[in-house]
Amino acid sequence: xxxxxxxxxxxxxxxxxFKLKVRRSVAGLGLYTLEDIPKGACVIExxxxxxxxxxxxxxxxQYLFEVTKTITIDGxxxxxxxxxxxxxxxxxxxxxxxxRRVFVMARRNIxxxxxLSYDYGTSFFNEYIKPKGCRCVKCRPDLHxxxxx
Numbered sequence: 828x829x830x831x832x833x834x835x836x837x838x839x840x841x842x843x844x845f846k847l848k849v850r851r852s853v854a855g856l857g858l859y860t861l862e863d864i865p866k867g868a869c870v871i872e873x874x875x876x877x878x879x880x881x882x883x884x885x886x887x888x889q890y891l892f893e894v895t896k897t898i899t900i901d902g903x904x905x906x907x908x909x910x911x912x913x914x915x916x917x918x919x920x921x922x923x924x925x926x927r928r929v930f931v932m933a934r935r936n937i938x939x940x941x942x943l944s945y946d947y948g949t950s951f952f953n954e955y956i957k958p959k960g961c962r963c964v965k966c967r968p969d970l971h972x973x974x975x976x
Contacts, residue, residue, distance in 0.1 A: 858911040864937040873909040873929035875902035915944035915963035
């Protein structure tokens with residue numbers, strides 16, 4: 828079992844053992860579920876190295892997740908399967924931070940075969956996604972209808 832999806836003992840934040848797969852999406856690589864995920868389930872934890880103070884300003888990774896004003900996780904390690912979850916303005920997941928850890932929760936019932944997504948937030952969107960053009964289902968439904976046809 829992958830360390831990213833092992834069972835946690837945190838009540839609401841017990842990470843499910845959902846079957847997930849990384850594969851091509853309209854935005855590059857994406858994370859897809861191979862089974863139904865119920866609304867409110869903890870899908871996966873975003874993991875990685877905790878950066879030293881100030882390191883987030885010098886590191887080149889785009890997988891940085893700000894947990895608090897002083898704690899940032901660098902999730903670039905490939906074993907962090909959650910790093911493959913793409914941005915969407917109409918996401919099926921949301922992030923919850925609990926005890927300085929980042930959990931991805933299902934916002935609604937998610938059907939097998941769906942790509943997982945959450946909103947990356949305004950700052951990341953404006954800096955990294957907006958200049959290239961957003962490819963989420965809300966902004967580019969034409970791309971998604973072709974991909975699923």
